[in-house]
Amino acid sequence: MKTPVRRPWLGLLVILAPVLLVAMDGSVLFLVMPELTTELRPTADESLWILDVYGFAVGSLLVAFGNIGDRYGRLKLLMIGAALFGTSSAGASFAQTPEQLIGLRALMGIAGATLLPSALAVLGELFPDARQRSRAIGIFAAAFAAGFAIGPVAAGQLLDRFWWGSVFLINLPVVAVFLVLAPFLLRDVRAVRPGKVDVLSVLTSASGLLLTVYAVKRIAAGGFDLTPAVLGTAGVLTLTWFVRRQRRLEYPLIEVTLFRDRVFSLAIITGLVPLAAWSATAYLAGIHLQSVLGLPVQQAALLAVPGAVVLTLTCVITPAVVGRIGIRSALVACHGLVAVGLLLLLLVDAGGGIVWYVASTVIAGIGYGISFSVVADVAVAAVPTERGGSAAAIAETSNELGNALGIALLGSLAAAVFRLQGPGVAGTLPETVQTAGVPAPAIADAEAAFVLGLHLTVVVIAVIHVALAVLSARWIRTPVPVA
Template sequence: MKTKRPWLGLLVILGPVLLVAMDGSILFLVMPQLTAELHPTADQSLWILDIYGFAVGSLLVAFGNLGDRLGRLKLLTAGAALFGLSSAAASFAQTPEQLIALRALMGIAGATLLPSALAVLGELFPDARQRSRAIGIFAATFAAGFAVGPVVAGQLLDRFWWGSVFLINLPVVVVFLLLAPFLLREVRAVRPGTVDAWSVVASAAGLLLTMYGVKHLAAAGFELLPTFLGVAGLAILWWFVRRQQHLDHPLVDLTLFRDRVFTLAIVTGLIPLAAWSATAYLAAIHLQSVLDLPVRTAALLAVPGAVVLTLTCILTPAAVARFSTRTALITCHTLIAAGLLPLLLLNATGGIPWYVASTVITAVGYGISFSVVADTAVAAVPPDRAGSAAALAETSNELGNALGIALLGSLAALIFRLTGPGLAGTLTQSLQTPDLPPEAQAAAKSAFVLGLHVTITLVALIHAGLAVLTTRWTRPQEPARP
């Protein structure tokens, strides 16, 4: 039983990890149906999508530190219970405001799960080789959750109502709560410090205020109060960074970023997830609302990319050991930049083969990003900082997921508002306008496609730039990270 316990414990941990990742993407295909029933505004639609990611991302580091002090298993168990309860409530939300609030609560619960789950692996696998393998499986599961979220949603929506995408969390949570006390053990840091409450508040408030200002500007244009709040959010984030430099136990250890490879790895966790979330969300709307595909068909089109992404996560650690982290980072950004270009061939009447080709090519880059970030973060710090380092890695993923929809989604929304027929703030709402003439329908779809193309072009250029930056910042003889 002793030899089986670590692997059984890993299986139990992977359940909540899969759910947290899935819930970052599971609403992409749900939004047209959800919009038809709850009638959210354009900025409410974006909040429904990304408040979860912001809640997870802004609190991951805090809960990573808190788990070091209170006990990671204790926090993991409490978080799983809260995640299950909030998921059940979200499935029956009656208004956009209720759903936004419950998605935020799910994000808070998710923030307790990820760093604690990864840190508990250290207790399960004291052997370095087995631990590296377990972390690779962890990363693959996390990546698979993001990738299969829309696929699972599509299958559920073909049979049930939109709230069913949250109810599927409950069986996994129940199994975890029943088995975790028998298979997992409590883990605490050797020298816990103090959690700086002001840093926790500043990181969360700064992110939310900044994104509120950006999204309101894109969806509704300039207004004094939202703009002021956005600027205030930027000021709070600046103060947060300054404060970390003077704390004995900072929420974010900025000294880790003195290592250029570590910095590039964290950026590789942030930017690809921003690209993936934004393009997956916009492409899902294109397939359903522009091309009028059934939700089940749209979900099945994402399967090849999901399979390739998961396999890449599993194979990347061995490839990095054989070549180098530098090669992995350059390959990641190059493939994403090249793989996004086929999406420029999507139009108001077709482009499905180009969509599938894009998801397969970019999936390799996205899979590399998951694996490199997790390995680099855990290997770069002492064991007693594993929770905090893991939180930084997962924070880059979760913030990337949320920022992609918030910033890039807002860019697409801005272009739609400026070039569309002016009937509503989103394509789905515009197409639901009573007695909509064919020319207005065509104008709305064309405006959405234009926003998609501009967003894709920007993201591809960013990744091409990161590939060049990686080449300049690192040397060919750079040793591979374990």
């Protein structure tokens, strides 16, 4: 009798392994970029692609692979995805050029998109009891958040002892254990869902996103030009056509009609924007700590620990707190705390600010933790029961796109400021610092330009979060039950 009782929790532990890896690989390069830049010499544009092509691949394909897993078998998709994730991680560890690393990171993202939705869906089979299932989903969310938070910390510890590619090799033993144990602890389950996956919708959503973001990156790195303008326009038109197509399909990839509900829309935005803020500021702050303040990577990683711990603990306790204060107060607190935490980075400059950086990660970390914990539940609770699956998939997708868009758009904003205000030696601060023969005044100008870009980015994100706090207070008039 004990084995059936233990099996669900052992199965949960097995599932959490790839979930943790997928989340970690969204942030593991934040502290690696200065050393990676030294070794591979990527351009400013290539550096941003190395960071965020992974998140775009995950976010663009998450809903599609969720549908595929429902129709053709979730365990089968998990096994294929885990094998591809391990293989592409091994390749990324030994990449010799920026182009190779970008391609392998894209493959890792495709594999990650197969793992997340199927892993979450399998929990329903493991835990038929509603109370146990709720606890399991809470642990799942905490593991996902912890992965994002500890990615830079783990990378810092590895870089202190090994080369930059070691941050990907740690995936291999975890993947191996999963491939061995999953067939014994998880059962293959297919949902009864009609219709086929619309391949054209998958292609247009992914291509529209990539074209639009590529144009933003090119303009930020090199100024306005006809080529990125044309590509950006094509990307926007493609995304517009994608949305219109979803309205006509009997079985759409994304049910865009769900966005007619204000609370649902607010939940999805809350899934996207805090992740964008977290990824962009973690990336920029990592460069500041190493390239401006000159801290070794291990010390920079340790400074991220308090924020990571607070974020993870907040994910665990938030569901109980929300039961007392309500969803409206939770969302207002989420956006307000992120805004306050980010504004503390305005006190960081070329001469220091380590204490303010740690305080920023701790305060904003509470807001990020709230976002991780409540977004999916709020989105599901805001729509009819029969549309809960679609709502959950969109909520999960918003997290991944937020992580990618934060670096792509907000990172491009910082890059544009650096290009306009910097000494013009190179496209990024790490490249400028590592260029031989650059005089000290030019280095100082580069550091000042980078800090200005960081500050401007922080202000933009903080203003958006304040606006979302106001919308949360106004749009959610009555308590919204948590699913």
